[in-house]
Amino acid sequence: MACEIDPVKAEGFAGSLIEMINQGAMSIMISIGHQTGLFDVLAGLEPATSQDIANLSGLHERYVREWLNAMVVGKIIFVDDTSTYYHLPMEHALVLSRKFPGDNIALFAQYIPVIAGVEQQVIHCFKNGGGVPYSEYGRFHEVMAEESGQTIIGALFDHILPLIPGINQKLEKGISVLDIGCGSGRALNQLGEKFPNSVFLGIDLCKEPIEKARKSAEEMGLRNVFFHQADLTSFRLDAEFDLVTAFDAIHDQARPDLVLKAIYNCLKDNGVFLMQDIDASEKVYNNLDHPFGRLLYSISTLHCTTVSLAQGGMGLGTMWGTEQAKRMLKQAGFNKVTENRLPHDLMNCYFVVSKN
Ligand SMILES: C[S@@+](CC[C@H](N)C(=O)[O-])C[C@H]1O[C@@H](n2cnc3c(N)ncnc32)[C@H](O)[C@@H]1O
Structure with missing residues (x-):
């Protein structure tokens, strides 16, 4: 069969491909601007030279100038027609600088270098199967904690907990709470501080975030929050919980099916499972x-x-889908599942789940 090529479509696609590669490169530059604090320095700053910006940031001018030029061609930062004075418009600073907490989009750019760091290992898996373990990801937990600091911590008391009717009163009185895949434990530590009569347990596979979580709990003087390093694939707990939470932590488990069943088994009959x-x-x-x-x-x-x-798991992937999530919740035994969306978090769905 003759294959006819539409030259206009071919040219259009080539153009959009170049645009994608350009944008991919910008993601790394945005990540650098976030991590070096350059966006924070530039937010609200009058037009300034690369030397001034480097001085204010405590960074080397030559690198700052090259980064600024990448930002200029990316239309993130403006420059005057002598290519001397750089300026970050306030409309851009709003989503790039830490000066505006809660709205930072730049932090998400950090995921690109994080995942690019394991590119070769993943290509090896394309050819040979298997997976890349958590230990290979340099900054994953750090970036994740920063992201959930914005999507979970910033909205925990005003938007997320109110999805569960009456939970505030129960937490004030004193209940037991389990957080699945707790990472660096920021959500649990915040809850523990606010609700001293309740007891909180966080479980995660990885040593580094668990140690960080324990250290923060200690620094905050919390005596009601505990962290345990364990593989949830085979977890059995004798205790029963009134509330179980999982923030972005079910789909990438080795065996989400077993974890959901274990959550069902350790939840009290009138308990609630909150799954973001x-x-x-x-x-x-x-x-x-x-x-x-x-x-x-x-x-x-x-x-x-x-x-x-890498854990011999199901590999459901990030995009396992709300349809599959609901099916698996039902298979685990949960009869009541409500889906909630919150305006501050366009990436996630909040499932409020119970046995009856
Ligand atoms: C996407 S992160 C979310 C972390 C945290 N809930 C947050 O919102 O910042 C998923 C977490 O699940 C943990 N995890 C993955 N597989 C696990 C397993 N088999 N057992 C226990 N934890 C696991 C990871 O270590 C990671 O911290």
């Missing part, structure tokens, strides 16, 4: 216009799918 997880469809066709689709499938390939496969 990715808001997407299990069918890729339905995700064509997903605002984070390209980012999330990429994170899935280079992180969520492979870390699960």
Whole structure:
């Protein structure tokens, strides 16, 4: 069969491909601007030279100038026609600088270098199977903690807990809470501080975030928050909990099915399971216009799918889909599942789940 090529379509696609590669490169530059504090220095600053900006940031001018020029061609920062004075418009600073907490988009750019760091290992897995373990990801837990600091901690008391009717009163009175895949434990430590009569346990596979979580709890003087390093694939707890939470921590488990069943088994009959997880469809066709689709499938390939496969797991991936999530919750025995979306968190769905 003759294959006819439409030259206009071919040229259009080549153009958009170049644009994608350009934007990919900008993500790393944005990540650098975030980590070096350059966006914070530039937010609200009058037009300034690269030397002034370097001095204010405590960084080397030559690197700062090259970064500024990348930002200029990326239309993130403006420069005058002598290419001397650089300026970050306030409208851009709003989503780039830490001076505006809660709205920072730059922090998400850090995921690109994090996942790029394991590119070669993942290519090896494409050819040989298997997966890349958590231990290979340099800054994953650090970036994750920063992200959840914004999506979870910033909204925990005003938006997330109110999804569970009456939970505030119960937490004030004193209940037991388990957090699955707690990472660096920021959510649990905040809860522990606010509700001293309740007891909190966080479990995570990885040593580094668990140690960080314990250290923070100690620094905060908390005596009601505990962290335990364990593989949830085979977890059995004698205790029963009134509330179980999982923030972005079910889909990349080795065996989400077993973890959900174990949550069911350790939840009191009148208890609640709050599961925050990715808001997407299990069918890729339905995700064509997903605002984070390209980012999330990429994170899935280079992180969520492979870390699960590395543990001999199911490798459901980031985009396991709300349809599959609800099916698996039902299979675990939960009869009541409500889905909630919160305006501050366009990436996730909040499932409030109970036995009856
Ligand atoms: C995407 S992170 C979310 C972390 C944390 N809940 C947050 O919001 O910052 C998923 C967490 O699940 C943990 N995890 C993955 N597989 C696990 C397993 N088999 N057992 C226990 N924890 C696991 C990871 O170490 C990681 O901290």
